Amino acid sequence: MDIIIEGIKQAFILIFTLDPEVMGITWLSLKISGTATIISMVLGVSTGTAVALTRFPGRRIVISLINTGMGLPPVVVGLFVTVFLWRNGPLGFLEILYTPASIILAQAVIATPIVMGISLAAMQNLPPGLRLQILALGATRIQMVWMLIKEARLPLLSAIMAGFGGVISEVGASIMVGGNIKGYTRVLTTATVMETGKGNFDIAMALGIILLVLAFIINSILTYVQQRERPR
Amino acid sequence: MTIERPILEARNLQVLRGGVPVLAIPELTINERQVLSLIGPNGAGKSTLLLALTCLIQPSMGNIFFRGQRITSHHDAFSYRRKLAMVFQEPLLFDTTVFENVAAGLKIRGMKKHEYCHAVEKSLDRFGISHLTSRSAVKLSGGEAQRTSLARAFALEPEIIFLDEPFSSLDPPTRSSLIDDLERILRETKTTAVITTHDQMEAMRLSDQIAVMDRGKILQTGIPSEIMNNPVDECVAAFVGMETALAGDVIRSYDGSFIVSVSGREVEAVGTAAPGDSVICFVRPENVTITTGGSGDATSARNRFPGKITRVTPAGLFHKIHLDCGFPLVAYITNISVENLSLVPGKDVTASFKATGVHVIKK
Amino acid sequence: MKLFRKCIACAAVLLSATLFFEMSSVKTVQAQQKIIILATTTSTQDSGLLDVLIPVFEKKTGYFVKTIAVGSGQAMAMGRKGEADVLLVHSPDAEKKFMAESLGISRRLVMHNDFIIIGPGNDPAGLKGVKSSAEAFKRIAASGSLFMSRGDNSGTHSKEKAIWKSAGINPEGRKWYQQTGLGMGQTLNVSAEKKAYTLADRGTYLALKKSLGLGILVEGDADLLNIYSVIEINPGKWPKVNAQGAKSFADFMVSTEVQGIIGKFGVEKYGSPLFFPDAGKKEESLGR
Numbered sequence: 001m002d003i004i005i006e007g008i009k010q011a012f013i014l015i016f017t018l019d020p021e022v023m024g025i026t027w028l029s030l031k032i033s034g035t036a037t038i039i040s041m042v043l044g045v046s047t048g049t050a051v052a053l054t055r056f057p058g059r060r061i062v063i064s065l066i067n068t069g070m071g072l073p074p075v076v077v078g079l080f081v082t083v084f085l086w087r088n089g090p091l092g093f094l095e096i097l098y099t100p101a102s103i104i105l106a107q108a109v110i111a112t113p114i115v116m117g118i119s120l121a122a123m124q125n126l127p128p129g130l131r132l133q134i135l136a137l138g139a140t141r142i143q144m145v146w147m148l149i150k151e152a153r154l155p156l157l158s159a160i161m162a163g164f165g166g167v168i169s170e171v172g173a174s175i176m177v178g179g180n181i182k183g184y185t186r187v188l189t190t191a192t193v194m195e196t197g198k199g200n201f202d203i204a205m206a207l208g209i210i211l212l213v214l215a216f217i218i219n220s221i222l223t224y225v226q227q228r229e230r231p232r
Numbered sequence: 233m234t235i236e237r238p239i240l241e242a243r244n245l246q247v248l249r250g251g252v253p254v255l256a257i258p259e260l261t262i263n264e265r266q267v268l269s270l271i272g273p274n275g276a277g278k279s280t281l282l283l284a285l286t287c288l289i290q291p292s293m294g295n296i297f298f299r300g301q302r303i304t305s306h307h308d309a310f311s312y313r314r315k316l317a318m319v320f321q322e323p324l325l326f327d328t329t330v331f332e333n334v335a336a337g338l339k340i341r342g343m344k345k346h347e348y349c350h351a352v353e354k355s356l357d358r359f360g361i362s363h364l365t366s367r368s369a370v371k372l373s374g375g376e377a378q379r380t381s382l383a384r385a386f387a388l389e390p391e392i393i394f395l396d397e398p399f400s401s402l403d404p405p406t407r408s409s410l411i412d413d414l415e416r417i418l419r420e421t422k423t424t425a426v427i428t429t430h431d432q433m434e435a436m437r438l439s440d441q442i443a444v445m446d447r448g449k450i451l452q453t454g455i456p457s458e459i460m461n462n463p464v465d466e467c468v469a470a471f472v473g474m475e476t477a478l479a480g481d482v483i484r485s486y487d488g489s490f491i492v493s494v495s496g497r498e499v500e501a502v503g504t505a506a507p508g509d510s511v512i513c514f515v516r517p518e519n520v521t522i523t524t525g526g527s528g529d530a531t532s533a534r535n536r537f538p539g540k541i542t543r544v545t546p547a548g549l550f551h552k553i554h555l556d557c558g559f560p561l562v563a564y565i566t567n568i569s570v571e572n573l574s575l576v577p578g579k580d581v582t583a584s585f586k587a588t589g590v591h592v593i594k595k
Numbered sequence: 596m597k598l599f600r601k602c603i604a605c606a607a608v609l610l611s612a613t614l615f616f617e618m619s620s621v622k623t624v625q626a627q628q629k630i631i632i633l634a635t636t637t638s639t640q641d642s643g644l645l646d647v648l649i650p651v652f653e654k655k656t657g658y659f660v661k662t663i664a665v666g667s668g669q670a671m672a673m674g675r676k677g678e679a680d681v682l683l684v685h686s687p688d689a690e691k692k693f694m695a696e697s698l699g700i701s702r703r704l705v706m707h708n709d710f711i712i713i714g715p716g717n718d719p720a721g722l723k724g725v726k727s728s729a730e731a732f733k734r735i736a737a738s739g740s741l742f743m744s745r746g747d748n749s750g751t752h753s754k755e756k757a758i759w760k761s762a763g764i765n766p767e768g769r770k771w772y773q774q775t776g777l778g779m780g781q782t783l784n785v786s787a788e789k790k791a792y793t794l795a796d797r798g799t800y801l802a803l804k805k806s807l808g809l810g811i812l813v814e815g816d817a818d819l820l821n822i823y824s825v826i827e828i829n830p831g832k833w834p835k836v837n838a839q840g841a842k843s844f845a846d847f848m849v850s851t852e853v854q855g856i857i858g859k860f861g862v863e864k865y866g867s868p869l870f871f872p873d874a875g876k877k878e879e880s881l882g883r
Contacts, residue, residue: 197780
């Protein structure tokens, strides 16, 4: 018990004194996962919207693939991204293995299908007549798509949050492609694993608490969105 | 007052769904300032026709002419849609304030706030929802939401407005007050309108012209009284509320009237027919009168039948009385009369209706 | 509406800030081709030694070292594929084989510490007082006491397998023999939880000692030496290897200055050094 109490106490001290190492890791995590989420937002929302609003042969297969992609195990993504980014691998010329860019890449691969799948569902959940109503109001196609996105903004926000929540808490891919290099690719999750291994439970717990707080914020937003009623 | 100038015409319009024609309209003309109701049962193709008329769906065949110009390209359709407005059965509001909702169409047209502000306020005022201006559209009642949707359409000052079952998801009191307002606003703004409904009362009140549709076709077009009183066939008759349809043969004919034998009873109708003709007689329920007690009262009604009440069902402002007079007959009787005459099932009564109230279709 | 606009604004700011950050850091580092990938064992990272040495090296040479801490087995596998430039590992037998295949161009002795056999205080196998590591393992097997193995082909795991071999026991598949597949620190934590015996390097043990509640039972056997070497990967096999950087790092590790730092590392915190500098010595002479 001592170790837990002591650990939690130390953890709060580290957080509230803004310990540079803990803050550095947190900030780096936010930047890396934030960038990955923005990439997945651009790809996911646009593709999800396009698939939701158009009809084309093979659409069902595409939707199945997206839904499967929502459950991609991060370690599998990590493994494939690592193999591709090896110096002697097919994308070795990029020379980004063990850099923040490689983690961003892996996390974007993990988050994109999540954002895409939820965006797709969000757009499909809009009232079916809404498209016609917007066109009947004299909108161009671009205006229509933009208005639909605006209508689905809360579910889309939850899609983005789910993507962010998925990658900020992911450890398998980050440690494989990032290498957990101090001050460079060491993020909240990989640092937690390492500090636990080193027996620095206080730092590990501080990092864990920060992750929990982030998870709490994300879930609060998701809950808010889910509890809100739809317009008639 | 109607100026007979066509604003919208459809020619040879056909819509296929899965290879099956769901809409086939050889010709439809809507004149300026006219209010046309499309009535018919669910699945008659009313909504499909509206979508085709607004170029929101691409017909498999046929053309739409707006003010004499054929709509050929996407661009034509787009500029045509900027001159019309449409209201659907569901309010389909945006997740923002009532004001922003009503302004939506004007904003789409690239207008700035100071340009559209006045039009929005005027439209809100017209529909009596000025007090809701800054409310969230999410929190409106059904009636308020549909008023917002109508205000959004009228704010555009469209050259023609399409209303697809605008009242069918509302409860009766809300519905009737909204119909009153719409009738007034249509008159005030002199807007050309096409309204679909499956309620003939609604159609009667709002429109100059009624088109009865079934199975993708227009069966009859005409002014309301013509449709109500002279349905071209059984289908229209049934739909416009001729609940009593009596099949029989003409047995005698006089000058200007004739007698039809229906289940052994004799029904007199106005018109010309030769003995031996097979006909169907329609009697509107509102034209049937019920008397209790003796049958010796003097009356001008040529058709008087003793019978028994089989069923009494309340229908809002009146009761619907089913009678057995040797043939089934339906009468609409005011609630007060039902009470005063204590009309209950099993009671013996006399039903009467005028010969002029019988509409006859030859088979 | 407002919420939505704010979100977009935040996203845009974050995006531009992050992209700027990525551009600047990644570009400056890569443009100069001054990256060295060091594949090493978890023990060097978990003990904190590299956190002291790497900044000194980076400051001195301007190289940027990407330290990938994995087991010795995986570190050598990375070297084998040319995915690392330089290795700091502790599996002498595997290293000799590695050199024999001319996968590396030079292998130099850096330092050593020693392995220790640790276990729970009540010592069910009765290891206290035993001098020979093979004898200790025999007793563990005989008593059927729980033993935690790293099971990850790391240097520690290789050493453990060698001891089982000399004790003439094949523990694989025995009920009392469990593999964690984790790093040293975590394996120690698991052993503490399960009150099991395990083989550990002294450095990691000392670093974690306070939270473990496990004691040293066997130490000092010449078989228990844990010898770290630095290996430069052969650029002849893998042209993308940064041979110059690797040589620079290897030279640094055996330099007098670094050897001095290694000798003093941990004294302040644990009262005794975690590693003993060995540059220039012969492997055979160690532990005598």
